[in-house]
Amino acid sequence: MLEKxxxxxxxxxxxxxxxxxxxxxxxxxxxRITEExxxxxxxxxxxxxxxxxxxxxxxxxxxxxxxxxxRGLDLGCGSHYFADYLSKNYGWDVVGVDVDRKAINxxxxxxVKNSDRYVCHDVIDHGIPFNDNRLxxxxxxxxxxxxxxxxxxxxxxxxxxxxxxGGILLLIFKKPWREPSLxxxxxxxxxxxxxxxxxxxxxxxxxxxxxxxxRESLADFYQSIPNIRLYSMTEILSIASxxxxxxxxxLQRLNFEYVSGKxxxxxxxxxxx
Numbered sequence: 001m002l003e004k005x006x007x008x009x010x011x012x013x014x015x016x017x018x019x020x021x022x023x024x025x026x027x028x029x030x031x032r033i034t035e036e037x038x039x040x041x042x043x044x045x046x047x048x049x050x051x052x053x054x055x056x057x058x059x060x061x062x063x064x065x066x067x068x069x070x071r072g073l074d075l076g077c078g079s080h081y082f083a084d085y086l087s088k089n090y091g092w093d094v095v096g097v098d099v100d101r102k103a104i105n106x107x108x109x110x111x112v113k114n115s116d117r118y119v120c121h122d123v124i125d126h127g128i129p130f131n132d133n134r135l136x137x138x139x140x141x142x143x144x145x146x147x148x149x150x151x152x153x154x155x156x157x158x159x160x161x162x163x164x165x166g167g168i169l170l171l172i173f174k175k176p177w178r179e180p181s182l183x184x185x186x187x188x189x190x191x192x193x194x195x196x197x198x199x200x201x202x203x204x205x206x207x208x209x210x211x212x213x214x215r216e217s218l219a220d221f222y223q224s225i226p227n228i229r230l231y232s233m234t235e236i237l238s239i240a241s242x243x244x245x246x247x248x249x250x251l252q253r254l255n256f257e258y259v260s261g262k263x264x265x266x267x268x269x270x271x272x273x
Contacts, residue, residue: 005148007229008124012099015078019102023079028110033081035261044258052261053141056268060137060170061090063251063270069093070136075123075159076143079103083118084111097121097129124151128158137168142266145174145228152229153239160243163273168251169240172268175257176230233257233267245271 015022026032035041037054044050064070070092074082077096084107086094098104099122108115121129124147128138138159144152159169233255241247255269 004124005151007146007148008151011146011228015100015103019079019100019106023103023106023110027079027081027107033085041261042258044256046256046258050256050258050268056170056172057086059254059270060139060168063168064136065166067136071134072137072139073097073128073130073135073162075128075138075140075155076146077103077107077118079107079110079118080141081111082139082141083107084114087114087117095119097123099123123155123158128155128162130162132161133164133167135162135167136164137170138163139170139172141170141172142174144171145230148229152231153243156239157243160245160273165273167273169245169271169273170268171236171271172266173231173236174228175232175265175267231267233269236267236269240269240271245273 036052038052040051041053042051042055049055068091070090072086072092072094074080074094074096077083077098078100080096083094083096086092095117096104096107097119099120101120104118104120107118111118119129123129140155140159144155147155156169156171163169237247237252237255246252249272251270251272255267257265257267260266
């Protein structure tokens with residue numbers, strides 16, 4: 001096993017601290033789930049239709065084969081509801097994997113009927129736990145910022161290995177601002193000037209964390225993971241091309257840049273095997 005990068009070490013320390021709060025506010029909150037499906041949470045200048053995470057799920061669905069046996073993976077699922085929700089509402093066979101045992105145990109308790117779909121597994125050390133050419137899609141949502149370049153190449157290579165011919169990797173990642181010095185200013189400005197829902201969400205998260213832990217033991221919410229790896233779209237496409245993904249596929253042209261509900265600059269790309 002290779003030594004974990006500083007990105008991995010910091011993220012594991014961070015989520016060990018805030019996992020219960022993060023799961024309760026973002027994964028098990030019905031109002032939040034409704035917002036993620038129907039709310040206008042994202043700001044995307046390229047397409048008005050990109051309003052929330054389910055905008056990407058709908059594009060994914062439109063480009064998958066019509067089949068009763070769609071198999072998928074939520075890679076780095078945390079305690080998120082995707083594996084449960086997509087299995088129940090789309091009829092897909094979806095499994096979620098994450099290295100965070102606390103997150104997986106919380107998911108198993110929350111989604112009792114689909115508890116077997118949540119698996120604790122370290123994909124960096126042991127790869128994706130599926131045979132070659134097994135999956136129709138993989139969702140990797142805001143995970144690779146916790147990987148070094150080497151770790152990201154290994155994980156995206158594993159995605160390529162386990163996807164069936166024509167399978168799709170939906171990769172969502174944090175991007176650097178064009179002027180890095182403006183990053184924190186933009187985030188705080190977004191919340192200070194955002195609508196009431198956005199300001200309320202930010203306030204609830206910060207207050208929830210500070211109620212549970214000594215203020216001095218936790219840095220500012222947006223700076224508590226000092227080592228995250230930001231990727232440009234060019235870098236992601238270069239990695240994907242070197243691994244073998246089909247960048248000439250029309251689906252790949254659907255790559256987006258948007259500001260998330262928390263004020264982060266993000267990228268999303270659909271990669272076809």
